[in-house]
Amino acid sequence: MTTRKVLIAALAVVVPIASAVADGGVFDEYREMMGDDNPAIFVIEEGEEFWLQELGPKQVSLETCDLGLGPGVVAGAYAQLPRYFADTDQVMDLESRLVHCMVELQGRDPEDVHAKPYSLRGDMGTEIEALAAWIADQSSGVPIAPGQDQPQERAMYDLGEQLFYYRAGPHDFSCATCHGQDGARIRLQALGNLAKHEDAASAYASWPAYRISEGVVRTMGWRMRDCFRQQRLPELIMGSEASVALQMYLAVNAAGAPMSAPGLKR
Amino acid sequence: MTIMKIKWAGLLAVTLVPIMAVADQTYDVLSQSMRAKNSVSMDRLTQDSLQAYCSKPRDEANYSTAAAIRESRLAAIAMPADGVFVGDWRQGHDVANNGRGLQYSDDPSQPNGGNCYACHQLDPREVAYGTIGPSLTNYGARGQSDVMLRYTWTKIWDTHAYNVCSHMPRFGAQGILTEQQIKDVMAYLMDPDSPVNRPVEE
Numbered sequence: 001m002t003t004r005k006v007l008i009a010a011l012a013v014v015v016p017i018a019s020a021v022a023d024g025g026v027f028d029e030y031r032e033m034m035g036d037d038n039p040a041i042f043v044i045e046e047g048e049e050f051w052l053q054e055l056g057p058k059q060v061s062l063e064t065c066d067l068g069l070g071p072g073v074v075a076g077a078y079a080q081l082p083r084y085f086a087d088t089d090q091v092m093d094l095e096s097r098l099v100h101c102m103v104e105l106q107g108r109d110p111e112d113v114h115a116k117p118y119s120l121r122g123d124m125g126t127e128i129e130a131l132a133a134w135i136a137d138q139s140s141g142v143p144i145a146p147g148q149d150q151p152q153e154r155a156m157y158d159l160g161e162q163l164f165y166y167r168a169g170p171h172d173f174s175c176a177t178c179h180g181q182d183g184a185r186i187r188l189q190a191l192g193n194l195a196k197h198e199d200a201a202s203a204y205a206s207w208p209a210y211r212i213s214e215g216v217v218r219t220m221g222w223r224m225r226d227c228f229r230q231q232r233l234p235e236l237i238m239g240s241e242a243s244v245a246l247q248m249y250l251a252v253n254a255a256g257a258p259m260s261a262p263g264l265k266r
Numbered sequence: 267m268t269i270m271k272i273k274w275a276g277l278l279a280v281t282l283v284p285i286m287a288v289a290d291q292t293y294d295v296l297s298q299s300m301r302a303k304n305s306v307s308m309d310r311l312t313q314d315s316l317q318a319y320c321s322k323p324r325d326e327a328n329y330s331t332a333a334a335i336r337e338s339r340l341a342a343i344a345m346p347a348d349g350v351f352v353g354d355w356r357q358g359h360d361v362a363n364n365g366r367g368l369q370y371s372d373d374p375s376q377p378n379g380g381n382c383y384a385c386h387q388l389d390p391r392e393v394a395y396g397t398i399g400p401s402l403t404n405y406g407a408r409g410q411s412d413v414m415l416r417y418t419w420t421k422i423w424d425t426h427a428y429n430v431c432s433h434m435p436r437f438g439a440q441g442i443l444t445e446q447q448i449k450d451v452m453a454y455l456m457d458p459d460s461p462v463n464r465p466v467e468e
């Protein structure tokens with residue numbers, strides 16, 4: 001435990017130096033230096049600890065949380081999200097499902113759970129981030145297969161597509177402004193055409209991801225929120241309908257490709 | 267003029283009604299999925315008619331009214347009040363490089379950037395340029411005539427006056443940049459001394 005904290009702290013020192021350089025080269029160097037090692041491994045361990053920890057007024061763990069494959073089944077669960085859950089009559093992504101389990105199983109206050117789902121720059125990671133890292137890792141190599149059998153699931157995909165092309169705000173940006181064409185980049189950052197399978201697959205499969213520039217694991221929901229920030233729109237709420245719908249749109253476009261998260265990003 | 271306006275409004279109404287119904291649902295979902303933060307309020311989610319018109323996947327979009335939209339937007343361009351189109355290219359460089367402004371993470375007391383490099387190549391020595399828009403390197407060589415000045419100003423002020431549903435923000439029409447900032451960006455593009463127009467030395 002202490003060793004891990006020290007290692008994370010050491011990485012946190014490296015990271016601001018890397019982020020100070022706009023050029024992508026330094027991140028490539030860093031990736032090379034890390035080889036197959038991803039600092040997310042420490043966060044994955046932490047995520048499993050959170051899963052097993054007895055928390056909330058009911059002092060129970062998340063071990064009976066049903067992520068879609070039955071209570072407590074984590075292996076392969078991430079790859080089949082988002083999906084429809086009969087117990088809530090909702091299509092849910094990992095984050096909204098975790099919140100549901102924390103509230104229903106552990107008796108925690110939804111407001112507390114929502115208070116700070118994602119860490120701020122320079123912070124230690126959050127419980128949601130650690131859980132997402134571990135749960136996604138448990139789907140490593142499993143083909144992406146979100147629910148599309150239920151009408152609610154198909155409606156969620158259609159909604160996600162509408163959101164993807166919805167232009168608003170002072171800059172008239174939609175998701176498609178940056179992610180609707182082949183081979184484009186912003187500054188040096190490759191963007192990917194997320195309406196197409198190949199690009200959606202490489203993007204979706206790699207989240208959650210360890211962000212070198214921020215020194216934490218970021219979730220797919222965080223990625224959606226931060227894109228809306230850059231679109232000059234208000235703050236996206238974790239696990240909200242728009243967040244789930246966009247993740248469904250990406251997951252279906254990516255379907256069939258194997259998960260390889262947590263990824264390692266700039 | 268009046269007849270043209272009525273014709274345009276009619277065309278627009280026919281085209282926009284089905285789009286608006288879907289957009290309303292999308293708006294409702296977004297407004298329930300977001301919250302205002304810092305300087306960014308929820309009214310940012312409300313689309314104007316152009317945004318609604320341009321919110322279809324490209325292969326599904328119906329551009330039958332595009333000519334009318336182009337015409338009306340061209341008529342609405344505000345040319346520089348003093349007739350001077352070109353400012354200081356050094357200031358323009360800063361505007362082109364600044365990607366901040368109007369995000370909830372930005373300080374509203376600071377000037378907005380144009381973030382030109384996010385999408386365009388400009389100074390050939392700058393390696394970190396995006397490719398969503400065309401390269402504008404050596405833009406000044408395209409000409410310095412009054413027509414060229416007005417064309418370039420219009421593209422920056424409201425790109426839809428020439429290219430309906432372009433990805434580019436309406437920097438003037440939406441008040442993202444000030445008139446002076448646009449003049450400075452114009453200089454960065456057109457001034458022969460600007461690095462945009464100076465070839466890389468061997």
